[in-house]
Amino acid sequence: MNCKEALPLMHDYLDGDLSQPEALKLKEHFVQCTNCRTLFKELERTDAMVRSLPPTSVPDDLTERIMGGLPVVKKRNSWLQWVRKHPAASVAVVFLALMFGSFMAMWNQDGELMVKGTDLQDVIIQGDTVIVPEGHTVNGNLVVKSGKLQVNGDVTGNLIVIDGSLNLASTAHIYGQITKVDEVMGWFWYKINTFLEQFSE
Numbered sequence: 001m002n003c004k005e006a007l008p009l010m011h012d013y014l015d016g017d018l019s020q021p022e023a024l025k026l027k028e029h030f031v032q033c034t035n036c037r038t039l040f041k042e043l044e045r046t047d048a049m050v051r052s053l054p055p056t057s058v059p060d061d062l063t064e065r066i067m068g069g070l071p072v073v074k075k076r077n078s079w080l081q082w083v084r085k086h087p088a089a090s091v092a093v094v095f096l097a098l099m100f101g102s103f104m105a106m107w108n109q110d111g112e113l114m115v116k117g118t119d120l121q122d123v124i125i126q127g128d129t130v131i132v133p134e135g136h137t138v139n140g141n142l143v144v145k146s147g148k149l150q151v152n153g154d155v156t157g158n159l160i161v162i163d164g165s166l167n168l169a170s171t172a173h174i175y176g177q178i179t180k181v182d183e184v185m186g187w188f189w190y191k192i193n194t195f196l197e198q199f200s201e
């Protein structure tokens, strides 16, 4: 068996559709092929992750959006069955799994304060509190992770608070959207959405 033959069998395996002799052949291939073994682990992890999500936390059209513009999945088929018929999409799945891995690493890294934005010169940081002072304007988005965000002034973009708290003073003006992300899955979907928005714009 070569790698090209192994890939659809991996999807079959995860779907529970693989016959015993085929499973054995696939196992034999894994023994020889590190690449496929690694790929399979990523697929398995992604599959487990997607299955473990409460239905409400997955946007209905997520699969379609990930696979963007490709034919719609039949409801009774699992998303993996669909992916199997479109091997190119497997690359996207693996990419998402790898992204997820690096997010987990980022997420676990710290309870360390992180502040991100394109215009931070007016932003004051005191301990774990990030302050946008009254009468000052932050141009663009402001992202704060693992800290308290106190907005007394203006933010022209979006406010994103990850694993932290947000306090808006009556003098604050936020022109964009306010997003609070409290859980790692929320953080993950937030990143996925951010990623997908690049394609929808």
Ligand SMILES: [Zn+2]
Pocket: 002, 003, 004, 006, 029, 033, 035, 036, 037
């Ligand atoms: Zn291989």
